[in-house]
Amino acid sequence: MRRLLRPVLAAATTTLAALACTTPAGPATAGTAPVDASGVSAGPVASADAPYDVLVFSKTAGFRHDSIAVGTQAIRDLGAANNFTVTATEDATAFTTGNLAQYEAVVFLNTTGDVLDAGQQGAFESYVRAGGGYVGVHAAADTEYDWPFYGNLVGAYFASHPAIQQANVKAVDRGHAATAHLPQTWTRTDEWYNYRTNARSTARVLTTLDESSYSGGGMGADHPHTWCKPYEGGRSFYTGGGHTQQSYAEPAFRAHLLGGIRYAAGRTKADCRAESGYTTLYNGSTSGWSQAGPGSFTNADATLTSVGGMGLYWYSAREFTSYSLKLDWKLAGDDNTGVFIGFPPSTDPWSAVNNGYEVQIDATDTADRTTGAVYTFKSADIAARDAALNPPGEWNTYELLVDGERLQVFLNGVKINDFTNTDPARSLAGHIGIQNHGDGDDASFRNIRIKDLGTPGGNTTIQAEAFGTASGVQPYPKAGANGGQTLGYVDPGDWAAYPGVDLTGVTSFRARVVSGGPGGAIQVRADSASGAVLGTVAVPNTGGWESFADVTTTLSTVPAGLRNLYLTFTGTGSGLFDVDDFTLVRTTGGGPRSGPVVGLAGKCLDVAGAATADGTKIQLYGCNGTGAQRWTVTSGGGPVVGLGGKCLDVSAGGTADGTKVQLWTCNGSGAQNWTPQVNGTLLNPQSGRCLDVSGNNSADGTQIHIWTCHSGANQKWTLP
Template sequence: MRTCTRTPLRTLVGLVAGATLALALAPQAAALPAAPHPAPYTGKTPASYTAETPAPAAAAADPAYKILVFSRTAGFRHSSIDDGITALRDLGAANNFTVDATEDAQRFTVDNLAPYKAVVFLSTTGDVLDGAQQTAFEHYIRSGGGYVGIHAAADTEYDWAFYGGLAGALFHSHPAVQSAKVKVEDRAHDATAHLGTDWQRTDEWYNYRTNPRTSARVLASLDESSYSGGNMAGDHPIAWCKDYQGGRAFYTGGGHTDESYAEPGFRRHLLGGIRWAAGMTEADCRPETGYSSLFDGSSTTGWRQAGPGGFTLADGTLTSQGGLGMLWYAGREFSGDYSVKLDWRMAGDDNSGVFLGFPASDDPWSAVNNGYEIQIDATDSPDRTTGSVYGYRSSDIAARDVALNPPGEWNTYELRVTGERLEVFLNGRKINDFTNTDPVRSLRQGHIGIQNHGDGDDVSFRNIRVEQRGGQQPEPRTGEVKGVGGKCLDIDNSQSADGTKVQLWTCNGTAAQRWTVSADATVKALGKCLDVSGGGSADGTKVQLWTCNGTGAQKWEPQAGGTVRNPQSGKCLDASGGVWNDGTAVHLWTCHTGPNQKWTLP
């Protein structure tokens, strides 16, 4: 049970007797009926969500604390500073923190800064602190203090290396004020959990001198195609967080306009940044690169239902209902070293778990008997509580209590597999370290699943992603891909333009027939990827050559029997028609056992 001053977890009336599981999936808010051998889910859901999304009932108030808002300017002065201070005072009055606002740099002494949980740099510009004041602020951060940078905080202290690292990136230029689409990358952090996957708003959109992605967790980024003047080559972070030299740092590029501070969504964004920087909520703010999405909220293709119960799907979120069963990712079996990340939230005293290392099966008990469950329920016995490897090893309860957000708030797991070792991270903090010694089970080979425990257990999941990290990860293999009649998979006329036809042709040893099958599940030739046109799933959808982009339209998994399946669509690579001559096009088709779907890979 969490030992903080916010909402305690309810006492569990009776201990759970065994590892039970359940998951089914339903489009939007209706559950599919249970089936003994269900087919892959193919329901359509919105590709993106633009509305700000309602949060569940709020937890008890944070303990009272103080923040310092610093808005001194030695360069351009934003007219919105006064509106920003007013908005922050309003947020404080409603959320149990006190705001002291100042432009007096003399306030920056060790003793003066000590009472504040966070210091907000509100559109500061230029050199605003002298050497002694900088030293005092560095001491404050290294002692566990919080920093919140708003907008022109990135246009501040260019010659102070510590500050540049704290802010994460510094100002380069900006276009005119205009509307742009903000892509919300992290919907677990308190600053962005209230938002949809897309956030359309008007502001002055900064370009930065460097990209903070390698040193910070990017929470939101700009779609540079949605406005004019972006110059960061399509990867344009606009809000991020990071742990920095003992303290916490949050930055948002929004807040140029006076109107920003009247927007409920932007105000809630600022509140979440302040709460996290002040230590009132937890989040994984480690840098994150190299992960591929298994469930991004817009598609559940590749997942299968095992057992009764269900999930509703709305706002990019899977929420459990009923039970018992399991939803597992059938599109790929993971081997070697890999890392799984996902976001989860309990509504109250609820139960669920994440399973690793089990074989493909539509029997949910296969995961119990052959895999491992990482538990979510926080009120069970030590070997069955949040972060525990169910029935095998308790989490570090003290570390868990520090890291765990209470019911109603989002948490993030990283489940890192290295050989037979499993490390569990909760909101970026390591809380368990377990090594499998059971010869019947293996963490380094198997599938991933999430659990629906039963009626009354209300647990939600978002943003399930995985990184293959080496170990037994297979090396890329290059050579011919042979199909029906011994003919080779071929690129029409050796052209490399996007959309070029892929076909069967007599094997001839040219580069147009030399394919590389990689561990990331791509199949490449002539520097481009085998691609399902438009990410479609209908029988007959064209399979073509296209610039590699990491989407599910370019993932191909060999199956037993020689078929090659696209997990996103659930369909197979197929030589069209019933007579297969030179020039026969390949396309997507429902998987069957015919010879035109049998392929020999390098």
Template structure:
């Protein structure tokens, strides 16, 4: 794959492109890359395949990527796949790759490759578990082609940022065998009340994204009809999906459930303090004037995960204010609470991801996760007691603990800053999950490569190996974060024998309060055993099922990055 360092410098790299079909601000041209479009069929063949290939060729010509179209499965070799940043399965059906070709593609994804599935890509390779998990869900059935309402759930991803919150279009609407929400970030859903033949009920995912075993996956359920490929919105959807898969735009594609909407078009519960204002249009808040703040005055929050999407059209300044008392002015909110900054060109302690005036972000991690002006970003601000963790597009970039007695994060209100004239920052989809203070939370612990922390054989015996394994949703992959412990099957994750040595294995054992069973989130997504000062690590940077988890000196690589429930 062509590395980012091969970016062509000069005028071509500075060309501004308008986001397809969005009418939004311009974005900088991507570093050139290469895309393989694969459309082999072993079952039903869609007559829209030529239109799909033509669309992707047109997108490539306008957006810095080359396109190689093939139906030759022989192209799935390690050497050939290494040329491409993304592979599109365009209306493939049936068994299209042999076992050798499947292995080459698995290794390509594990090495950081990208996958895009269009429509019947979910009607492909039913007997290949890796592919089923990569695509996210298999096709089950479909009704007749008809109009339906598609509801855009996530308008921060490059694929869906330019789409309306709801739109009616005509296509063939797939029902799926399983709901992918538990393993993917759902971007859009189908409203089954607007058409006949839906079988998934009130939650019918239609488009989604995910990380998987080191690579990136994007799936679009539409694309049966030839007409689809001439629709501006569908063309923008496919372009954004390709850019994400090719790692040319960032997105938080972690699964998301349990959040309550604070803003998604309605400003009920919000109040403006100070000068300036926010325009409210197309379920988007856009700041003007200031210095002011739009704050959620309906409720005070304590322990929570706050998520919101934001975009700067240029070199602009704003921030998210946390932990301030009712009645605060925009100025005093910064001195009684804290601001998580949005301004990528300011000084280290006042730049995007910093806790303003108090602690810089990890700049290298921030830069790697940040989308440039003209594209949307997602913050998760995780507040637990006096601890504030800042995640940008799913990546931990700041881990701050308040020690100032004049301020506190343990309770307070949240607000969005309008900084001043010319600082025109936009916000979307502000949502919150209250954590209930120290209430335990349960779910999978996932690696940067998309695998799950797993208790071998689902055994609860003391000394059972803790390992990486493909995510199955089983009880042996459910972990409860309870204080400083991580618990599964009624027992604790710990270091064998309480060892502090590199390569000491991690295992399940009866909870005993020892230092070997304590874990604390560290920088860049790490999990630190405070007794040893070392990080939870996938042995040898392995990603295969059965890879032993160990402790090792913290170094920040992908095999030491974890996402907690």
């Protein structure tokens, strides 16, 4: 029978880190906010934004909402209290290049139907591309169905809605000014839209709808409701709320709307890049975390807040090699903390200082120990940091992108540091942790998540208990296990899923197991628990629940690229075995390597809009470390595999100069075969032509195509 579950105690703890800081920068300070009738905070009140101007546009050519007038007044009230002026209009002739240039943001407030003519649409496109901001409220998604630019800007079109009713809104990203004040579950009454497509592939989803809490939902378990995105030089924010007049009297909804306006206007920063494949390390549960050293973190409202120190709160469940680590952080004032990476397991916080690296958080210290600095090793780009940084009282988001011994630091989606470890005594591979620096240093953290990118060209080891989702199985604390836990309670039919695992070049599977039970088998699958079996390995009774053993099997027809990996379990009886960790083994020598492909002007080969549809444009774009710029190549040539496990493809297998290059399902054809040349070019043997940047144009968004090989700068590529 299944062993009884033993509770795992994980106190929210302290962290260590070395001192750090530089000149403060950024917009508003935060004050005290009111709460609405349900007790939901209305959020921090921005009190020091530089003045700006907002255009509210509410023209309708279809259904007209009776909330437009009160919505307009609510935005006027927000402007009066938060240092922006409001011009409200339903006159589309306001959409000229000259007139729009005076506004930092344009709000489409419950617009419907076709509201702009071709010239006005062109002016608005130019406005966004010049850095303008867009806010879409509710029926803004029921607008301009035949204008592709607008459809991409808003993120998704309206499909249907049920009757007005109460529902639960899930705040899945509370690092944005529009959602930072919300609880994890926000219960309110409104009209809840279903959308024709899911915005997640091109935008950062901030809230979703819990369809089990109301009637008439039509999108299933993943129902985006609010999202944001950078778009062609500008910024876009959309909220599905705002149908009813009562919405605009709710303090929490008004603060939600204000946060979206501030983001669109560039007065607060956020990482609004699309995101997928991340595993949660902390979002309220401290399972897998351990305290080293003095002090602690309180754990309330899915937020860790530092107390005393110096100590280190570290994720002890597993180590990481190449990965993208994201987390949201906030300082109360002139405080000090940091994020540690690349250190060995230890109960001594100074082990992280002496063996790992700290990415500092403290904007008032010297350049090599300020926010964004690799503490005492490399300063951040201070100008880029200052432009991206939100001030104390507001949330910020870090991405620490580790690719081998290279670390790139992104602040609110902007790259601010690029550091390569050359010290043989240190490594970027290891554990991660957050610091509680000392009394009076008040720092908070939310939503710590990670995407395992594996070891480029090498093997990937994953702690089995670090699954993203699972059925039946649970982590089990066990002496002798790597990381202190195993994946336990394994019964026939159970499964565990590991999102965003790079399967490129994987040829076999090795697992460290332990069993005092009947044993069974592990099946390895991709994409779903019922996907094709890539390989099966038998797990015997190892001689007892304390006796570990390795089991191995070869894998076949393994798909390339980042995929969701599933382990499914078979056998007879219950309590079959535990899995400690497992390793994806890759071929050696000339094997696949993953990373950016860098070309003209130091910019990267990029999948437009981070989309995965067949035919998506391949373009040149400023390097940003996202999955849209991560490619897997093989030294001797072959397919170049990118986002969604799809391939770099010559459209229709063309051979003429100027044939566009696109993303397409991998099919083994000559259109997807690329051979690196000694002069730095990338040859498509079928056409005899080279990968080329159209017109030798280094502007973001320039189409990639094939052209007669000439070894010019626009045909030179640096591969991972």
